[in-house]
Amino acid sequence: MTEQTVLVRNKLGIHVRPAERIAQTANRFLSKIGLKNGECRVNAKSILGILALEAGLGTEITIAADGPDERDAAAAIAALFEAGFGEELGET
C-alpha cells in the first residue's frame, strides 16, 4: 500500500474535468486506488466517486494505492493534483 497526501490547488476544485482526468489516469493502472477526504473514501477509478469528494480549493486529499503498480499510480495521480489539472491555480 502506497499513500500520498496532496492538496487541491486548482481554483475551481475537483469539478467534472479534473475528476475525468483522475479517473482516466487511475484506470490505466492495475492497482486499487482510493481517495480520501476526511471520512469520505472513494474509488479513484470512478468519476462519480471523485465528484462525491466535494473537494474544493485547498482540500487535503490522501491517495491510497494498493497493487502491483501502486507507486506509479499514486505518483501519476499526485502529479495531476500538483499541476492543478492544467487549470488556473488558486491561493491555498
Added chain:
Amino acid sequence: MKGRSSAGRRKARKGQVQMRGLPVSPGIAVGEVFVLDARDLDIEEVRIAPEEIEREEKRLLEAIAETRDEVLKIRTRYRSIVGEDLVRVFDAQILLLEDEAVLDAALAEIREERRSAAAAAHHAFARAIETLTRTENEYLRDRAEDVKDVRRRLLHHLHGGRRRSFAHIDKNVILVADDLTPSETVQLPRSKVKGFATRQGGRTSHTAIMARSLQIPAVVGVEEILEEAEHRDRIIVDGSEGIVVLRPEADLLRGARSRQRRYMEVSRERLRLRDLPSVTRDGVEIRLFANVDVPEEVPLAIENRARGIGLFRTEFLYFRDVEIAREEAQTTVYRKILRRVSPDPVVFRTLDVGGDKVLDPLSAPMEPNPMLGWRGIRISLELRDLFRVQVRSLLRASTVGNLSILLPMISTLDEVLEAKRLIADAREEVRLEGVRLPEKIRVGAMIETPGAVFLAPHIAREVDFFSIGTNDLIQYSLAVDRDNVKVAHLFDPFHPAVSAMVKLVLDAARDAEIPVSICGEMAGEPLCAILLIGLGARELSVHPYLILELKRIFSLMETGEARALAEEALRMPSAGRVREAVEQFLHDLEVRGEREKG
C-alpha cells in the same frame, strides 16, 4: 401489454389532476392518453430467479457497450461539426457510463438483491444522481442531468432500444411523453394524434414544432405528466393557456368541450381572412412573412398566405440531423424549401447557435456568460469551414428560387465585411464549378445588439436589408435573461428604450433605402405589432399561425393613428404606461370595428 391491469387499478384510486406547462401550440384537445414513455422507462421491480443472475449481468454489460458505441458515434459526428474541443464532454459521459463504482454497485444489486439489469442500473445511477444533487456546488448539481441522460440512454438499450411503439395507436389519442426524438417526430401517425403533453421541452422542442405544423394543441414542460398520466386516461390539453387536466370531472369536461367548439368556430372565422390582403384601414400594405424553424412548417406558412419566409432558422437542421454538416445534404434541404416557396422569397439565417441554443447541450456550462459569449456570427467567422459549407450550400440552392442570406448577432461592422468577403469567396468557388448563380443574392444583417442599432447607418450601407431580432435586442438592451424567472418580468417589449431603438434602425434603413423586417416574438404579439407599425415598420415576420390575427387587427387601424400612438409612447417614462396606451388603442379599434360592422 402487461402494464394495463395495474394502470387500471391505479386509475381507480386517482382523481382529477390539473397541471401547468408551457403553451406552445394553441387550441383545446380532449381525448385519451397514449403514454409513449412509461414512467422513467418502466422499471419493473420483480426479483429475478437465481439462475437468471448471470443472464442479467451479461445484459447489463452488453447494454453498457451498446450505449458506449452510441455515445461514441454521436461524438464522432459532432466532432465534424464543432471540432474536438467541444466534444470532449462526451468523454465524460462515457466515463460516467463505465464508472467502476456504479458498475460494481449495479452488479452487486443483480447478484445480491436479485434485481433485473434495468432495475439495478436504475438504482445504481439514482444513488449517483442523488450524491450530485446533494452537493453545494451548483456546477455539480447541473451534472446530475448528464448522469440522468446517460442513464436514460442505457435504459433504452436495456429495453432493446424501444419505447412503446406508435404501431399500437389505432385510434385518436393525445400523446404523452418525456419528449419526442427527431426520428419519432418523423414516424408519428399524424392523423391519429390530436394533441401533445410532454415533460420536457420549450418552444423550439421537436414536439412544439411538430404540434404547430400539424396545428394541434400542445403543452410542453409539464413536469409531473409522466408521474400522473396513465395509459388511456381521459385528458384535456389546453394549448392556449398551457393547462393539462387528467381524468377531468364531468363539468370541467363539458366546459372544455364547449371551449373547444368555440375555438374551432373562431379558427374557421379566421380562415376566411386568409385570402384578404394584409392592409391597414387606410390602405397601407403590411407585408407579413413567416418565421420557420424546420421545413415541416413551410406548408403552414404557404397555407396562411405568408408573403414569403422572412426568417428560416437553419440551426434546427443542425440540431436534428448531424448529416446536415455535409454540403450535399444541406443543399438538398435548401433547394426543396426554395422550390416550395418560389417565387416568394426565403431569408435563410446562417447558423445561429450559442447562447441558449447549443449544438451540444453538454458543452453549455463551459461558458460563464453564454449569451455574451461565443455565438451567432462569431462562431461562423471562427469555424470557417462550417460557414463555408453552409454558404456554398445556400448559393448552390439559390438557382431554384429567391434566396437571401441573413447574418445573425452582428455587433461590429468588421463582422459584416468579413462575412461578406467569405460569401464572395464561396460565390467565386461555386461559380468556377460551373453553377450559374443569380446575379444578385441579397445579404442582410440581424440587428439585435444595441451596438448594431447605433451602427445601423453604417451597416445599412454594406447590406441589402435589415432584420430586427427583438428577442435578443430586448434582452441585451434591458440586460434581462427572459428564461431567468427572477428577472423575466423585466423583459418588456413595451420598454420605451426598445421603441427608441427600433425607430433608430427603421430610420437608418429608410435613409439608406433598404427594407427592414422585424422577426422577433414582438412582431407576432398584436399589441406590439401595432406599436411597431406606428414606429414605421412595414414588414413583419411571425410564426405562420399568427398571420391571420395580425391581418384582422391591421384592417382595423390607420397608420396615422398608430404613428401618433408610437410618438406618444416614445415620450413615455415606463413600459407600463406604454402598454396601457396600446391596450386602450386596441380596445378603441375593436369598439369602432364592432360599431361599423353592426
